[in-house]
Amino acid sequence: MATQASQTASRLMLSPAVLLLFLWMIVPLGMTIYFSFLRFNLLMPGTEAFTGFENYVYFFTDPAFWPALANTLTLVLGVLVITVIGGVALAVLLDQPMWGQGIVRVLVIAPFFVMPSVSALVWKNMLMNPVNGLFAAFARGLGLEPFDFFADAPLASIIVIVAWQWLPFATLILLTAMQSLDREQMEAAEMDGAGPFWRFLHLTVPHLTRATTVVVLIQTIFLLSVFAEILVTTNGGPGTASTTLTFLVYMQSMLQFDVGLGSAGGIVAVILANIVAIFLMRMIGRNLEA
Amino acid sequence: MGEIVLSEVKKSFGGVSIIQGIDLTIDDGEFAVFVGPSGCGKSTLLRLIAGLEDTSSGTISIDGHDATHLPPARRGLAMVFQSYALYPHMSVRKNIAFPLRMAGVPKDEQERKVEAAAKVLNLTPYLDRRPGQLSGGQRQRVAIGRAIVREPSAFLFDEPLSNLDAALRVSMRQEISELHRSLKTTMIYVTHDQVEAMTMANKIVVLNAGRIEQVGSPLELYKSPANLFVAGFIGSPKMNFIAGAEAAKHGVHTIGVRPEHIAIAADGPWKGVVGLAEHLGSDTFLKVQVDGIGPLTVRAGGEVGLNYGDTVGLAPQAGKLHRFDEGGRAVAG
Ligand SMILES: Nc1ncnc2c1ncn2[C@@H]1O[C@H](COP(=O)(O)OP(=O)(O)O)[C@@H](O)[C@H]1O
Ligand SMILES: [Mg+2]
Numbered sequence: 001m002a003t004q005a006s007q008t009a010s011r012l013m014l015s016p017a018v019l020l021l022f023l024w025m026i027v028p029l030g031m032t033i034y035f036s037f038l039r040f041n042l043l044m045p046g047t048e049a050f051t052g053f054e055n056y057v058y059f060f061t062d063p064a065f066w067p068a069l070a071n072t073l074t075l076v077l078g079v080l081v082i083t084v085i086g087g088v089a090l091a092v093l094l095d096q097p098m099w100g101q102g103i104v105r106v107l108v109i110a111p112f113f114v115m116p117s118v119s120a121l122v123w124k125n126m127l128m129n130p131v132n133g134l135f136a137a138f139a140r141g142l143g144l145e146p147f148d149f150f151a152d153a154p155l156a157s158i159i160v161i162v163a164w165q166w167l168p169f170a171t172l173i174l175l176t177a178m179q180s181l182d183r184e185q186m187e188a189a190e191m192d193g194a195g196p197f198w199r200f201l202h203l204t205v206p207h208l209t210r211a212t213t214v215v216v217l218i219q220t221i222f223l224l225s226v227f228a229e230i231l232v233t234t235n236g237g238p239g240t241a242s243t244t245l246t247f248l249v250y251m252q253s254m255l256q257f258d259v260g261l262g263s264a265g266g267i268v269a270v271i272l273a274n275i276v277a278i279f280l281m282r283m284i285g286r287n288l289e290a
Numbered sequence: 291m292g293e294i295v296l297s298e299v300k301k302s303f304g305g306v307s308i309i310q311g312i313d314l315t316i317d318d319g320e321f322a323v324f325v326g327p328s329g330c331g332k333s334t335l336l337r338l339i340a341g342l343e344d345t346s347s348g349t350i351s352i353d354g355h356d357a358t359h360l361p362p363a364r365r366g367l368a369m370v371f372q373s374y375a376l377y378p379h380m381s382v383r384k385n386i387a388f389p390l391r392m393a394g395v396p397k398d399e400q401e402r403k404v405e406a407a408a409k410v411l412n413l414t415p416y417l418d419r420r421p422g423q424l425s426g427g428q429r430q431r432v433a434i435g436r437a438i439v440r441e442p443s444a445f446l447f448d449e450p451l452s453n454l455d456a457a458l459r460v461s462m463r464q465e466i467s468e469l470h471r472s473l474k475t476t477m478i479y480v481t482h483d484q485v486e487a488m489t490m491a492n493k494i495v496v497l498n499a500g501r502i503e504q505v506g507s508p509l510e511l512y513k514s515p516a517n518l519f520v521a522g523f524i525g526s527p528k529m530n531f532i533a534g535a536e537a538a539k540h541g542v543h544t545i546g547v548r549p550e551h552i553a554i555a556a557d558g559p560w561k562g563v564v565g566l567a568e569h570l571g572s573d574t575f576l577k578v579q580v581d582g583i584g585p586l587t588v589r590a591g592g593e594v595g596l597n598y599g600d601t602v603g604l605a606p607q608a609g610k611l612h613r614f615d616e617g618g619r620a621v622a623g
Contacts, residue, residue, distance in 0.1 A: 184372070185377065191340060202379070
């Protein structure tokens with residue numbers, strides 16, 4: 001890719017793909033922006049009209065808006081904390097030579113292959129259910145009152161479910177990073193008299209910052225749009241206790257058939273995602289530079 | 291103090307025997323070099339001494355105390371690794387001070403020792419850089435500095451120069467030799483390069499397939515190799531081995547003669563044709579196809595006017611022949 005001709009050729013070759021990707025993004029985005037300025041309710045066809053920022057005003061003044069925003073950030077942050085700490089711990093354990101390593105690694109990765117709605121159903125009906133669930137059975141076995149997870153701690157329960165799904169991803173990325181840690185470095189520290197805890201804190205953790213950055217960035221993108229787990233378990237309730245922005249948009253556009261309001265919510269979610277992304281890149285993006 | 295005694299040391303990995311019974315004494319203040327082909331177990335032996343691997347059997351004693359089951363940090367040894375093994379997130383200063391910090395040495399004393407080591411190793415201008423910002427030779431110096439400040443009873447080096455370019459290797463070799471002369475501390479140095487072994491060692495330990503082939507000073511190994519392996523491994527270019535009728539004349543299975551011990555003489559007993567001539571200016575290496583014997587490497591001092599296809603007469607120097615029996619062991623006389 002050095003000569004003028006090969007550069008021109010490579011641009012030419014790339015352009016159809018780039019153009020397709022651009023259209024793929026810009027058409028839905030453009031339509032959503034357009035709809036967000038319309039009065040557009042599917043129950044009242046033919047009444048579409050330009051209304052300016054009215055949809056946005058409705059969305060922001062919706063009593064569920066601020067709780068939803070707080071819930072979204074709590075969900076993202078909670079899952080990130082659990083998966084990063086748990087991922088590092090699991091990666092350290094899986095990096096130890098042990099019998100049956102291959103099988104254990106496959107088992108650890110397994111949750112990642114379960115569809116979100118399926119895993120949410122399993123957690124809801126088989127584990128966290130206050131009557132039939134495994135946890136309730138344990139509680140009764142210990143003579144305790146079973147805990148009604150989705151009624152009493154809906155957001156925390158959803159955080160646990162989503163964290164369970166993303167833990168394998170974090171573990172996998174961190175494990176590969178762990179394996180590239182120079183063994184001689186560890187041995188040198190051992191000879192210099194550093195204990196295991198010190199070695200972990202001052203050699204392993206700094207070595208993992210880059211991989212952790214990747215985990216945080218990628219997971220944030222997906223966690224902002226968590227939906228199936230909420231729909232299947234709590235439906236956003238009780239009240240707005242587990243309603244996130246994504247779920248609020250769904251409720252307004254799908255349940256009230258209000259395309260305009262839903263689109264405005266979607267644009268707000270896009271803006272929020274970008275704010276989070278800029279914030280993250282500022283904070284940890286430089287970890288990715290070589 | 292830094293006497294290291296190995297007795298009956300064995301090591302196997304998952305049933306594969308890698309170190310097959312080593313008995314060895316390294317005296318205090320000695321510069322011992324473990325040399326041998328790649329994969330012969332040099333690093334493993336060094337790691338056993340360091341305590342980074344457990345012995346399968348046998349004992350290791352350091353300074354007269356049994357150290358076989360001591361953890362690495364309590365053996366009082368410092369190691370310099372092939373990959374340098376510097377801590378990438380710390381400055382050079384912190385890297386060098388690290389073992390002192392772990393030992394709980396007071397801050398101002400740490401600082402003093404780091405400055406002193408940096409001065410010896412010409413690292414003073416780089417103390418506040420990260421290892422990633424240094425060249426290979428400088429990183430190696432930092433690794434050595436980190437070893438020096440501990441004032442260990444012995445230094446262990448595992449092929450410390452193999453990642454450096456040829457010119458730097460020669461100068462670092464001399465620096466390490468000088469360091470040994472000024473510190474007078476025991477050093478064990480692992481290399482596959484017999485030139486490093488010959489130039490640096492007081493005592494060379496030649497290893498092959500997990501066994502010691504011979505132990506001795508560089509010149510002892512050069513003058514009287516105990517067997518074919520040592521004879522072939524020490525010296526460059528390699529010793530010529532001649533079997534068959536020519537060896538039978540000397541009453542043995544194989545005879546060996548070094549390239550520098552063959553003279554070019556028109557009336558020599560061996561006649562041959564030059565196959566390859568390497569003119570280095572200071573020396574000329576000739577590959578000569580000798581009738582009834584085979585190819586011989588000959589080293590002629592200075593520039594000789596011989597080229598491909600020329601016919602030469604060769605005469606081995608009297609008294610410089612090495613004689614080996616069927617098992618490859620040297621035969622005296
Ligand atoms: N941890 C280990 N597990 C299994 N085999 C090993 C291990 N370390 C070294 N070996 C084997 O021991 C042999 C000697 O290795 P090493 O001591 O590194 O050789 P050298 O340093 O002389 O090149 C090699 O065949 C290597 O494969
Ligand atoms: Mg080695």
